Amino acid sequence: MIAGIDVASILLGGLAAGTVLFIVSVGLSVTMGLMGFVNLAHGAFAMFGGYVIVLAMNRAQFGFAAALAFGLVATAALSVVLEQFLYRRLYRAGELDQVLLTIGLIFIFMATLTILVGPQSQPLQLPPELGGQLNLGFVQYRTYSLFLIAVGFLIVCGIWLAFERTRIGAQIRATVDNRRMAEALGINVDRLFTITFAFGSGMAGLGGGLGAEFLGLDPQYALKYLVYFLIVVSVGGLGSVVGVYYASLLLGVLDFVLKLFLPKGGTIFIYALTILILLWRPQGLFGRKTT
Amino acid sequence: MSVEATPVQPGSVVLRLDNQAARALVRRHYLRWWETLPWLAAAAFYFAFPAYLGFGTALLITILFALSLDLALGYAGIVTLGHAAFFGAGAYTVGLLAFHGIWTEPITSLLLAAIAAAAIGLASGLVLLRTQGLTLLMLTLCTMALLQEAANMAHNYTGGFDGLPSLDIAPLFGKFEFNPLYPDTQYLYTLAILLLCFTFIRALVYSPFGQSLTGIRENLLRMHAIGAPVRRRLVVCYTISAAIAGIAGGLWAQTNAYVNLSALDLDRAATVLIILILGGYGRLYGAFIGAVAYLALEHFLARVYPTAWQLGLGLLLVIVALYTRNGILGLGEVLWRRYRRAAK
Numbered sequence: 001m002i003a004g005i006d007v008a009s010i011l012l013g014g015l016a017a018g019t020v021l022f023i024v025s026v027g028l029s030v031t032m033g034l035m036g037f038v039n040l041a042h043g044a045f046a047m048f049g050g051y052v053i054v055l056a057m058n059r060a061q062f063g064f065a066a067a068l069a070f071g072l073v074a075t076a077a078l079s080v081v082l083e084q085f086l087y088r089r090l091y092r093a094g095e096l097d098q099v100l101l102t103i104g105l106i107f108i109f110m111a112t113l114t115i116l117v118g119p120q121s122q123p124l125q126l127p128p129e130l131g132g133q134l135n136l137g138f139v140q141y142r143t144y145s146l147f148l149i150a151v152g153f154l155i156v157c158g159i160w161l162a163f164e165r166t167r168i169g170a171q172i173r174a175t176v177d178n179r180r181m182a183e184a185l186g187i188n189v190d191r192l193f194t195i196t197f198a199f200g201s202g203m204a205g206l207g208g209g210l211g212a213e214f215l216g217l218d219p220q221y222a223l224k225y226l227v228y229f230l231i232v233v234s235v236g237g238l239g240s241v242v243g244v245y246y247a248s249l250l251l252g253v254l255d256f257v258l259k260l261f262l263p264k265g266g267t268i269f270i271y272a273l274t275i276l277i278l279l280w281r282p283q284g285l286f287g288r289k290t291t
Numbered sequence: 292m293s294v295e296a297t298p299v300q301p302g303s304v305v306l307r308l309d310n311q312a313a314r315a316l317v318r319r320h321y322l323r324w325w326e327t328l329p330w331l332a333a334a335a336f337y338f339a340f341p342a343y344l345g346f347g348t349a350l351l352i353t354i355l356f357a358l359s360l361d362l363a364l365g366y367a368g369i370v371t372l373g374h375a376a377f378f379g380a381g382a383y384t385v386g387l388l389a390f391h392g393i394w395t396e397p398i399t400s401l402l403l404a405a406i407a408a409a410a411i412g413l414a415s416g417l418v419l420l421r422t423q424g425l426t427l428l429m430l431t432l433c434t435m436a437l438l439q440e441a442a443n444m445a446h447n448y449t450g451g452f453d454g455l456p457s458l459d460i461a462p463l464f465g466k467f468e469f470n471p472l473y474p475d476t477q478y479l480y481t482l483a484i485l486l487l488c489f490t491f492i493r494a495l496v497y498s499p500f501g502q503s504l505t506g507i508r509e510n511l512l513r514m515h516a517i518g519a520p521v522r523r524r525l526v527v528c529y530t531i532s533a534a535i536a537g538i539a540g541g542l543w544a545q546t547n548a549y550v551n552l553s554a555l556d557l558d559r560a561a562t563v564l565i566i567l568i569l570g571g572y573g574r575l576y577g578a579f580i581g582a583v584a585y586l587a588l589e590h591f592l593a594r595v596y597p598t599a600w601q602l603g604l605g606l607l608l609v610i611v612a613l614y615t616r617n618g619i620l621g622l623g624e625v626l627w628r629r630y631r632r633a634a635k
Contacts, residue, residue, distance in 0.1 A: 032425065036424075038425070038428075086609065086613065089613055090612065090613070093612075095370055095424070096364075096370070096568050096572065097568075097612045097616075098612075099564070099568070100565070100568045100569075100608050100611060100612040101608070101609055101612035101613065103561065103565060103608055104604070104605045104606070104607070104608025104609035104611075104612060105605065105609065106605070107601050107602065107604050107605030107608065108602060108605035108606065108609070109605075110601055110605075111598050111599070111601040111602035111605060112602065114598045114601075115598055115602070227432065227436070227557065230425075230428075230429055230432070231429065231433070233425075234425050234426060234429040238425065264443075264444070267436075267440055268437060268440035268441065268444065271433040271434075271436045271437045271440065272433075272437060274429065274433045275430060275433045275434065275437070278422070278426050278429060278430055278433075279418060279422075279430070282421070282422045282426045283426070284426075
């Protein structure tokens with residue numbers, strides 16, 4: 001039976017799941033690389049965005065694209081408010097205080113969504129044009145998965161271009177490399193961080209909505225996938241967009257394959273591989289070595 | 292009282308300050324009167340709330356677990372998210388030995404649990420403690436997840452997801468039975484073990500070894516520069532911390548008479564971290580305050596309003612993170628100092 005499954009479709013399924021992981025995690029990587037802020041609540045932003053998108057479609061009759069845009073903006077806006085009032089005060093504080101704050105935020109998000117929306121899982125209604133199958137010539141596969149892979153690729157190209165070709169991208173790279181030097185050169189790191197934080201959280205919200213198909217969407221989301229987000233970010237390398245992309249795709253495909261061939265206990269290999277990679281390269285596959 | 296009217300002799304001031312500082316240093320590890328309070332309270336709890344001894348036992352075990360984490364995280368500054376690995380190792384050691392009828396004597400089982408957890412702590416510490424920050428966090432977390440998956444897969448021995456139910460633990464000293472309905476024995480036994488471990492930890496953190504741990508936490512580079520064997524100290528500390536966490540896990544298995552995968556859960560590791568930071572890390576009594584505050588709230592709130600408990604806990608964590616520098620004890624210290632200043 002397993003031999004009958006096409007290698008291409010396994011790969012595509014894994015790539016689609018990995019793409020979701022990438023869209024959610026990329027912001028975490030950049031903000032952690034910029035500020036060294038341990039933001040465990042990143043998954044909560046993804047969950048919030050996912051809820052906004054799904055509820056906008058199910059209850060307010062938004063179109064798919066409009067709901068996605070709305071979710072992205074709403075999550076970004078919320079993250080800016082939280083950043084200004086809460087995160088900002090702990091930039092210079094120790095890791096443990098940051099962990100405490102962001103775990104507290106996770107609980108608040110989870111409880112609030114349970115109270116307001118309910119504990120049940122929220123389904124994502126795909127628009128009809130993305131619902132069917134698409135014939136690629138060599139293989140026929142779900143349109144939505146292919147759509148996700150394409151969107152992910154566009155996003156990584158866009159972010160890469162923004163990083164390499166724009167002024168703000170250069171400022172971000174400089175700050176990730178050496179924050180004090182960047183500050184000394186007159187880069188307004190605080191403002192830079194606010195912008196990146198809003199963008200990263202918005203992407204997470206987008207990912208939460210796009211990935212509701214794969215990851216589901218219930219109040220436990222923020223905790224359930226936290227480990228995966230963290231694995232992707234640490235394996236890819238802090239502050240490295242391309243690294244996170246590769247790490248996400250790798251994890252997505254690996255997870256897909258393992259679930260298929262080893263439904264019980266397959267995740268043990270993911271953890272083992274993460275440990276090996278991090279022992280081999282503590283800064284992640286694509287991270288710069290810190291002094 | 293102007294400065295000119297009473298010329299200060301430089302030497303005398305320095306000498307007096309010196310004496311005061313020296314006295315404070317010498318007396319730093321002396322027992323203070325209030326240090327008996329937690330133990331008096333624990334003893335009073337035994338007589339005052341016989342109906343809540345099961346809860347009390349769980350509380351004491353959590354304190355011990357949080358203390359073990361404090362040694363690694365609070366004193367040595369090893370930021371770990373995987374401390375439940377050692378709790379689970381201890382719990383499964385006791386559980387496997389008892390379930391398969393190999394060894395059921397409680398105190399020696401606890402020793403074996405400590406040894407098993409210490410072995411895992413030493414092995415992982417030797418490898419992991421080269422790293423720092425996010426990498427270390429992830430490595431400890433993945434190690435724990437790896438152990439949990441292994442316990443899940445070794446279904447034939449560990450019972451997998453269902454765990455090992457109704458463990459048969461021999462009576463303490465061959466005399467005092469562990470009765471699940473009247474957990475008197477469990478409570479006093481746990482209290483005694485906690486007191487023993489606490490005495491050990493207290494002596495350890497005030498020893499030169501403990502001082503060097505604090506030094507490593509505060510200024511790694513300087514400790515390297517003065518020639519302290521930093522890596523070795525960290526590994527030793529991590530191993531001791533693992534052993535104590537193993538004892539806590541063993542106690543958990545013995546007093547509940549079961550073991551399951553929750554012993555190795557991220558939930559457990561995160562909860563103990565929250566408890567420790569909430570109470571105040573890097574100090575001896577933070578674990579006590581944090582565990583009492585957290586478990587009491589959870590015990591009485593979570594049953595009735597689980598969602599409200601989650602919301603309340605979230606708000607509490609945010610407030611503690613924003614407004615106190617080091618948990619509830621840190622807040623207490625700030626208030627106390629203000630009060631003293633106002634009184635003067």
